[in-house]
Amino acid sequence: MVTLIGKGIVRGRGCGPALVTQMPINFAAAFAGITSIIPGKRAVMQDRHHEFFKKNLRDTVLVFPTCTGSTFSGMVLMQVMYDHEAPAAIIVQDADSLLISGAILADVWFNSGIPVVEYNLPDLFDKIHTGDTVEVSGDTGNIKIY
Amino acid sequence: MKLDPEQESMLNGEQGQTMSLAVRTLVEYGRAFSAQRLVPIKSAHLVGSFGALPYRAYYRILDQCINAGLKVKVLTTINPRPGHDLNLLNRIAFARQNYLEHKIKQLGVMLNYSCVCYDQDNIPAFGDRLAWAESSAVQFANSVLGARTNRNSMLIDLCSAITGVTPEFGYLLDENRRGKIMVKLKIKRMDPSALGFIIGRKVVNKVPVIEHYDFSRGDLKNMGGAMAAAGAIALFHVEGLTPEAPDMKTAFAGDSPESTITITQDDLQSIQAKQPDRAELVVFGCPHLTYQEALDLAVQFTGKRIKKSIWFCLTPEARVRFEKTDHYQKIRSIGIKVYSHCPLSALTVQLRRKKVLTPSGKLFYYLKGAEYATVRECIDVSGVA
Numbered sequence: 001m002v003t004l005i006g007k008g009i010v011r012g013r014g015c016g017p018a019l020v021t022q023m024p025i026n027f028a029a030a031f032a033g034i035t036s037i038i039p040g041k042r043a044v045m046q047d048r049h050h051e052f053f054k055k056n057l058r059d060t061v062l063v064f065p066t067c068t069g070s071t072f073s074g075m076v077l078m079q080v081m082y083d084h085e086a087p088a089a090i091i092v093q094d095a096d097s098l099l100i101s102g103a104i105l106a107d108v109w110f111n112s113g114i115p116v117v118e119y120n121l122p123d124l125f126d127k128i129h130t131g132d133t134v135e136v137s138g139d140t141g142n143i144k145i146y
Numbered sequence: 147m148k149l150d151p152e153q154e155s156m157l158n159g160e161q162g163q164t165m166s167l168a169v170r171t172l173v174e175y176g177r178a179f180s181a182q183r184l185v186p187i188k189s190a191h192l193v194g195s196f197g198a199l200p201y202r203a204y205y206r207i208l209d210q211c212i213n214a215g216l217k218v219k220v221l222t223t224i225n226p227r228p229g230h231d232l233n234l235l236n237r238i239a240f241a242r243q244n245y246l247e248h249k250i251k252q253l254g255v256m257l258n259y260s261c262v263c264y265d266q267d268n269i270p271a272f273g274d275r276l277a278w279a280e281s282s283a284v285q286f287a288n289s290v291l292g293a294r295t296n297r298n299s300m301l302i303d304l305c306s307a308i309t310g311v312t313p314e315f316g317y318l319l320d321e322n323r324r325g326k327i328m329v330k331l332k333i334k335r336m337d338p339s340a341l342g343f344i345i346g347r348k349v350v351n352k353v354p355v356i357e358h359y360d361f362s363r364g365d366l367k368n369m370g371g372a373m374a375a376a377g378a379i380a381l382f383h384v385e386g387l388t389p390e391a392p393d394m395k396t397a398f399a400g401d402s403p404e405s406t407i408t409i410t411q412d413d414l415q416s417i418q419a420k421q422p423d424r425a426e427l428v429v430f431g432c433p434h435l436t437y438q439e440a441l442d443l444a445v446q447f448t449g450k451r452i453k454k455s456i457w458f459c460l461t462p463e464a465r466v467r468f469e470k471t472d473h474y475q476k477i478r479s480i481g482i483k484v485y486s487h488c489p490l491s492a493l494t495v496q497l498r499r500k501k502v503l504t505p506s507g508k509l510f511y512y513l514k515g516a517e518y519a520t521v522r523e524c525i526d527v528s529g530v531a
Contacts (some may be wrong), residue, residue, distance in 0.1 A: 066350065071242075105299075108171045
């Protein structure tokens with residue numbers, strides 16, 4: 001097991017298989033297609049510009065560099081958390097205002113936020129690989145890779 | 147974070163539980179970025195203008211705010227309507243539109259339905275602190291007007307509007323507004339939208355400083371919109387043109403750039419449609435066309451016939467003015483459609499995907515199947531001399 005110490009940004013604990021991309025994610029494009037209204041498919045990536053196109057992000061520990069794109073993102077993220085179809089946790093290299101907003105809105109208004117940890121050292125993508133089982137604590141910032 | 151007595155009282159619930167949640171949202175949001183305080187804002191701009199069926203969590207928050215009798219505390223404008231009245235499918239997809247508009251009105255928001263609010267209804271001055279959402283408007287306010295706003299998310303915008311404050315971090319602070327990446331241009335035929343798209347991809351979320359080029363106001367708008375869609379850029383400078391970059395030295399605050407990139411004609415070429423002639427629908431106006439842009443564009447079509455469907459999307463206010471002009475009569479008579487809804491939302495909801503061509507880097511990014519071409523090429527493809 002490897003432990004990384006990041007910065008806990010949004011509280012809570014989450015565990016799941018890692019899904020790792022070095023491409024930034026535009027959540028407004030990701031979760032905004034017609035299929036995003038179908039229960040069970042709300043977290044399926046709809047952004048054709050992204051390598052995760054058509055992949056379901058639900059219950060994964062999503063690892064990516066940062067968010068790009070529209071300021072719809074926070075609401076879209078909040079909604080997918082409200083629907084309990086979000087990733088189990090998020091590890092982000094550079095925490096941005098849209099990602100953080102989504103998780104904070106879901107936490108403050110509906111008590112359904114997911115943990116978010118920022119880890120901004122360059123070894124992030126050497127240490128975590130898609131498929132690894134990862135446990136994340138948004139309270140301590142600890143990332144455990146099994 | 148240090149709160150003043152008024153903010154403290156809002157947080158403690160002395161002004162109601164909903165107000166407390168709104169302030170707590172901003173406090174947590176600020177804390178994530180080590181903000182030291184909440185500061186007053188001059189205005190807000192909201193993006194929550196689509197009454198789409200699945201946004202249930204949004205409607206719950208709106209209802210809660212209205213039941214608590216909350217109103218916006220500062221001038222607050224709102225993004226374009228979706229194409230909810232365009233056809234049956236759109237009427238279904240945006241079935242909550244009337245409900246939403248009623249709620250937004252109750253909050254005291256100015257119903258301008260524009261993504262270029264800075265052009266008419268909500269014009270910030272240099273140095274004003276704002277809490278805006280809408281990535282393209284944030285970009286324009288910061289870069290072209292020298293006002294100060296973060297890329298606030300939908301609903302963070304609303305929390306700021308009803309509390310009148312925003313956490314002080316990011317682009318509100320001098321140290322985050324200086325340039326980071328030098329952008330050199332090796333371009334023979336300028337195409338601001340494509341340039342914005344490529345810069346967005348390459349620079350992602352830093353502050354680029356672009357070598358001098360005499361961009362028009364419309365160019366800056368369209369370039370910024372593309373940058374903020376393909377990337378997460380909230381502020382750019384253009385040497386000798388935008389207000390915080392009289393020269394390179396000032397733009398970088400005396401530091402040297404973290405890195406330098408060069409954008410070439412080939413880069414711009416890389417996103418151009420291979421066969422633009424196959425387009426069925428050509429869309430202008432994402433972000434919305436201003437009145438002046440619509441006039442300039444209309445002139446290009448005057449005296450021509452068209453062989454494609456063409457949409458001009460203007461702000462509602464600009465559309466009313468535009469409809470009184472001769473140019474409008476002329477382009478209407480050849481079949482150009484003039485709308486004021488958001489073309490992206492309207493075209494996302496359709497049974498058969500039309501082949502869309504657009505000179506908007508932003509619409510090209512978001513709309514599935516859309517292709518990109520320069521304004522010139524879009525005009526050439528749609529019109530027969």
